[in-house]
Amino acid sequence: MLDTSQSFETKPVDEVYAKTYRFDLWRGACDGILATGAQTFCLFIAIRYYDASEGVKSAIASAPFLGMFCSLLLVHYLSSGGWKKSTCGAIPSLITGAGLVVAACADSVGIFALCVVAAYLSRSALIPFVTSIYKDNYPHSKRGVSISKPLMTTVGVSAVFGFGGSLILESDIGHFRWLLLILGIAGFVKAWAVYSMPSQPIEKTAHKNPFGNLKYLFLDPSFGYVLLTWFIMGFANLWTLPLKVDYVASAKYGIEASAFIVALITTIIPDTFRFLFIPFWAKLFDRMNFIVLRIVLNLTFALGIGLFFISKNLIVIGIGSALIGFSFSGGYIAWSLWVTRYAPPGKTAAYMSVHVFLTGVRGTLGPIIGYWTASKIGTVNIGILSSAMMVFASVMLIPEIKKIRISES
Incomplete structure (x- = not known):
């Protein structure tokens, strides 16, 4: 080796x-x-x-x-x-x-x-x-x-x-x-x-516990805190994913759009905006304070989800869908690379495994809890609650803005 x-x-x-x-x-x-x-x-x-x-x-x-x-x-x-x-x-x-x-x-x-x-x-x-x-x-x-x-x-x-x-x-x-x-x-x-990508050997872990990398949540408080805010925001996003189709297609919400309109609003519009704005967000990621970027993304997600669920007007829902796609393009870049700003040398894979692990937890549980919560408070209120959670996660991040990481500076 x-x-x-x-x-x-x-x-x-x-x-x-x-x-x-x-x-x-x-x-x-x-x-x-x-x-x-x-x-x-x-x-x-x-x-x-x-x-x-x-x-x-x-x-x-x-x-x-x-x-x-x-x-x-x-x-x-x-x-x-x-x-x-x-x-x-x-x-x-x-x-x-x-x-x-x-x-x-x-x-x-x-x-x-x-x-x-x-x-x-x-x-x-x-x-x-x-x-x-x-x-x-x-x-x-x-x-x-x-x-x-x-x-x-x-x-x-x-x-x-x-x-x-x-x-x-x-x-x-x-x-x-x-x-x-x-x-x-x-x-x-x-x-x-x-x-075929050039690469170095993976760094060996110093612990025998397969869940040992979770210790970085506590050993690196700033990393753990940012992941906490990300969990709140990500959960608010992921539990709405299956509800969007139901909201636009189901008769019980009074919209009951055609198959084409459902596909247009839930897939075509957001994917188009996601594709178009990838270069824009990529440049911002390289030049901008990461925490400020994350707050901006949280707020655009919150606005998009809020517009999607508070109205039955297809134009308003379409604008919300476009904002969600716009946010997803930056969200994926931030999700994929932010750990490179935080991880000390030799710890990127370990830090990323913690981040990906927690995404898996909320991605598995989010839709299940989302459907259950929607049955209790309604889909419109789920949208409002999700937006509020994203705004709350953004407020939590404000104290982190001035904490520039060594690996980021």
Whole structure:
């Protein structure tokens, strides 16, 4: 492993940057294809072809967040092997590819669901390793801009492949096997892309407890405090995700929009704004105090969700949806890179595993609690409550504005 580290360190900085960026574009394109499976196709196949139970559908829908939950364990156990970060990131992608290929050949809903859950759980679990590579290989002043084009590639490919894949399934649901094979190939190519990124060996952990990285929540009070505010804001956001479709489509709220309007408001408008404003937020991330940026994002999210749920006017709802998409473009960049501002040298993967783990917790529980709360206080009040929680999280962050981290300065 020493030779690997030395070969990395002796490479010119520009060469490391260029190679990382080139293979990250490949990773972004493959992630765009894989994203359609997580968001749409696998669940659609489970419903239409296998007539899956509620439990199976819930397992498939929650797999990406379960993967985030498991990232903490993955970082702990792989760090003991002394492997390169790129190798650690490629292994879960290989599992993603293999799981989707086997799912394409499945004859029972049980095997199909098991393979899909394993595939998308693995897809999310590799995030801390890739973020750590970003910190090692991209200069502090260019990290946001450096990931913006791969992210735009992900969003663009997802839209194109989502459209093409939906036409394939609409022509004949039996063609889903070919679709899953394409998704599986994307998983393998993504593994190759991540493996090809220049990287250093993963830092070994000093503790035997697989949940030991959670100690940084308390050993680094500022890190823990920011994550607390993020948990409040993120929970307020994630528990509204499944309610948006219900609010616009269901007759009980008095809107009952057509399928096209539902797709326009919940997918097309926010994804378009998300794509268009990625470069804008990427530049702000590189130039702006992170806490101020996080507060701005919280407030734009709060305004968007508030507009979405307080009105039955489709124009107002559409404006709210556009603001949500606008905020998501910056939110993803901040979510992916903020740990590079906070983690001490050699701790990026560990810090990121804690952040991703907590996202998995709120992503798994949020929709469940959201539906329960909506049944008690109503969807409109959920929107108001979510906006209030986001504003509250922003106020909590104000004392942190002047606390510039060593790794950020």
